[in-house]
Amino acid sequence: MKRGAGTIVESDTGRSSNDEGEGESLMKTLFLGVAFLILAGALRLPIASAQGSLAVSIRLPERCRLLTDQQFDLRIEAVGVTHVDASLRVLLDGAEMSSVLPSPEVTSDNDAANTTLDKAWTFRKVAFSSAGTKTLQAIVSDGTRSATARTRIGVQSFRLQDKRNILLFLGDAMGTAYRDAARLVAQSTNHRFREGFFDELLHMDQLPVTGMVMTYALDRVVPDSANTASAWSMGNKTIDGALGVFPDNTDSRFDPAAVQATKQFALDNPRVETLWEYLKRRYGYKTGIVTTADVTDATPAGAGGHTITRSLGYDIARQYVDGVFTSGPTFDVIMGGGKERFVTRTAENSGDARNLAAELQSLGYTYVQTRSELNALSGGPSAPDKMLGLFRTGNMNVAYDKLGLTRPSDEPTPDFEGFADQPFLDEMTVKALAVLSKQGRPFILLVEGASIDKQSHLNHAAGQIWDTIEFDRAVGAGRAALRRNNHTLSSTLVLVTADHDQSMTILGVTDTTVPGAVQNVRSPSAYPSAPASPVTKSRATYPGESDGFPDYADANGDGYPENTNRFRLTVGYRTGAHTGTSVPLTAGGPGALLFTGYYDQTDLFFKMATVLSQNTAALDRALSEKAKLKGVEQNY
Numbered sequence: 001m002k003r004g005a006g007t008i009v010e011s012d013t014g015r016s017s018n019d020e021g022e023g024e025s026l027m028k029t030l031f032l033g034v035a036f037l038i039l040a041g042a043l044r045l046p047i048a049s050a051q052g053s054l055a056v057s058i059r060l061p062e063r064c065r066l067l068t069d070q071q072f073d074l075r076i077e078a079v080g081v082t083h084v085d086a087s088l089r090v091l092l093d094g095a096e097m098s099s100v101l102p103s104p105e106v107t108s109d110n111d112a113a114n115t116t117l118d119k120a121w122t123f124r125k126v127a128f129s130s131a132g133t134k135t136l137q138a139i140v141s142d143g144t145r146s147a148t149a150r151t152r153i154g155v156q157s158f159r160l161q162d163k164r165n166i167l168l169f170l171g172d173a174m175g176t177a178y179r180d181a182a183r184l185v186a187q188s189t190n191h192r193f194r195e196g197f198f199d200e201l202l203h204m205d206q207l208p209v210t211g212m213v214m215t216y217a218l219d220r221v222v223p224d225s226a227n228t229a230s231a232w233s234m235g236n237k238t239i240d241g242a243l244g245v246f247p248d249n250t251d252s253r254f255d256p257a258a259v260q261a262t263k264q265f266a267l268d269n270p271r272v273e274t275l276w277e278y279l280k281r282r283y284g285y286k287t288g289i290v291t292t293a294d295v296t297d298a299t300p301a302g303a304g305g306h307t308i309t310r311s312l313g314y315d316i317a318r319q320y321v322d323g324v325f326t327s328g329p330t331f332d333v334i335m336g337g338g339k340e341r342f343v344t345r346t347a348e349n350s351g352d353a354r355n356l357a358a359e360l361q362s363l364g365y366t367y368v369q370t371r372s373e374l375n376a377l378s379g380g381p382s383a384p385d386k387m388l389g390l391f392r393t394g395n396m397n398v399a400y401d402k403l404g405l406t407r408p409s410d411e412p413t414p415d416f417e418g419f420a421d422q423p424f425l426d427e428m429t430v431k432a433l434a435v436l437s438k439q440g441r442p443f444i445l446l447v448e449g450a451s452i453d454k455q456s457h458l459n460h461a462a463g464q465i466w467d468t469i470e471f472d473r474a475v476g477a478g479r480a481a482l483r484r485n486n487h488t489l490s491s492t493l494v495l496v497t498a499d500h501d502q503s504m505t506i507l508g509v510t511d512t513t514v515p516g517a518v519q520n521v522r523s524p525s526a527y528p529s530a531p532a533s534p535v536t537k538s539r540a541t542y543p544g545e546s547d548g549f550p551d552y553a554d555a556n557g558d559g560y561p562e563n564t565n566r567f568r569l570t571v572g573y574r575t576g577a578h579t580g581t582s583v584p585l586t587a588g589g590p591g592a593l594l595f596t597g598y599y600d601q602t603d604l605f606f607k608m609a610t611v612l613s614q615n616t617a618a619l620d621r622a623l624s625e626k627a628k629l630k631g632v633e634q635n636y
């Protein structure tokens with residue numbers, strides 16, 4: 001029973017932790033701890049008299065990295081404590097930190113094991129003022145016993161250079177095949193895709209730099225949109241479902257069946273400041289989130305939500321308005337769905353009855369609820385100072401349905417639930433940029449195409465592909481708006497990437513005039529059978545499968561094909577879930593060349609910070625030299 005504790009401890013028996021193994025040991029401790037709890041619960045062991053070994057842990061991941069002055073919460077947990085007055089010392093590179101640390105929140109009996117005593121100290125909003133590798137040491141003394149944990153933290157220097165902007169376009173689940181499918185459908189209209197060449201690429205393809213991003217979570221290979229959002233927004237990995245926080249030992253006390261009574265255990269976790277919060281708090285950046293999802297959904301909530309479970313959308317909305325690291329609201333622009341999180345709050349759903357839309361209006365936000373209201377807003381100098389756009393409850397409808405196209409027979413007809421007048425993502429993006437860039441202050445904006453993921457979960461190919469086209473149009477419209485605004489595009493780093501992949505692959509082209517033609521192989525359909533005969537080279541696997549290219553048309557010239565053509569793209573889904581494949585990124589603007597290569601998703605955060613705080617002139621010259629060295633490569 002005592003095996004579970006002590007693996008990371010430098011105890012009075014002389015066992016010591018080592019920095020490299022600490023994360024792994026910590027995980028072992030957690031797993032063994034869970035096993036122990038289950039045993040104790042099932043067998044009702046008389047463990048009150050058993051004194052567990054004293055163990056201490058610092059609740060930071062092994063490779064924790066921060067910017068100078070980026071605030072984070074330092075939580076130290078001790079288990080196997082015998083005295084409630086057990087004391088803590090924290091050393092930074094061997095020196096006492098007590099004089100510089102804020103006074104901690106001190107709690108005991110935190111974990112679900114109420115037969116044993118544990119104690120935790122949470123120091124809120126700690127930061128390092130200098131760069132370098134720091135060694136943190138936590139020493140807990142309990143009577144005559146003591147235990148120590150150590151961890152290292154990498155701190156990157158940040159000093160704002162120029163007033164540069166960041167525009168991050170995130171296609172949820174937009175892996176390589178998803179970009180390919182959107183290109184094949186959108187850029188093949190009117191025979192613009194012939195002999196294997198496109199006349200034009202997608203807007204997102206035209207950015208000059210490409211990278212690949214590894215998306216693994218702290219606790220698993222296949223991530224979700226919350227832990228991936230935390231990676232790019234706060235520079236650190238966390239566990240599945242978590243936003244802007246690290247796990248702690250009260251998490252298991254959150255009960256989804258009793259949310260209001262137990263949510264304190266999901267909201268009390270050690271938090272890390274996001275780049276949106278950091279830039280607003282320190283430099284007065286204008287901040288924004290624009291999405292086709294509920295604005296409290298995992299991806300937009302990555303920029304300003306702090307909870308161990310993404311399910312607490314009403315609390316995330318409250319965090320946006322009250323600010324967690326900022327004094328006042330976290331964002332100057334919020335646009336998307338999720339209206340109910342702001343205007344129909346009750347004791348049951350959110351623990352308060354506030355009208356957050358009204359509160360934001362009283363703070364100077366312009367509030368719009370329809371596409372018509374949005375498009376009636378002026379741009380330029382008379383654009384609103386701050387903006388809240390809530391166009392629907394839940395997630396917004398997808399592009400295919402907003403366009404009024406007829407869904408294929410294997411996809412459901414849309415339900416707008418009365419919200420018939422919803423904007424497209426490009427319209428939202430252009431208005432957001434008008435608001436954010438109005439006062440000449442630098443800005444950071446997230447634009448999410450959310451239903452690429454949501455439709456892929458359902459294996460709805462039309463819903464998903466046309467949403468990827470909508471997302472790409474937002475990339476084009478956003479860059480065009482910045483280009484019109486004189487120097488803004490040249491001072492804006494534009495990134496287009498995904499948070500994680502899903503399982504769709506491109507299977508080919510289908511002739512829809514063949515009876516029973518298959519345009520979308522859905523999971524859990526049987527895996528495709530092998531080619532009929534390698535001798536005849538017959539590759540037909542599905543009814544209607546055809547060689548050659550698709551023949552999409554865009555008769556009304558709105559940039560979206562009508563999907564009434566004969567030869568259409570065929571795709572297949574292996575699952576209705578995320579996958580662990582790395583995702584592509586394209587980049588343009590100052591410092592874009594930093595994003596070439598293969599790297600972890602947390603590096604996105606530090607690369608964005610580098611672009612803002614270091615001189616990228618040589619890199620930017622190299623990128624323009626690259627453009628001059630083209631041979632007969634097709635010049636898109």
Ligand SMILES: [Zn+2]
Nearest residue numbers: 453454457578
């Ligand atoms: Zn998803």
